[in-house]
Amino acid sequence: MPNSDLLPSLLSKLYENQLALEASVMELSNWVEQRGSAEVAENVRSALHTIDENEEFIKLTLAVLMSPE
DSSP states (O other): OOHHHHHHHHHHHHHHHHHHHHHHHHHHHHHHHHTTOHHHHHHHHHHHHHHHHHHHHHHHHHHHHHSOO
């Protein structure tokens, strides 16, 4: 298998990891907020917003890369 065939699979796995990390960090921000640090939790959620903004583009690009030519 040529290396170029591995790229879509690699990117897909990296995307899955990114989403898992986002969910984990969101859980931590909720935990922090419950303990009285609402400002810190909001800062974390603001930083995670970038993942949400880029999600659709990443999904569409992965779909194109993984589609047969």
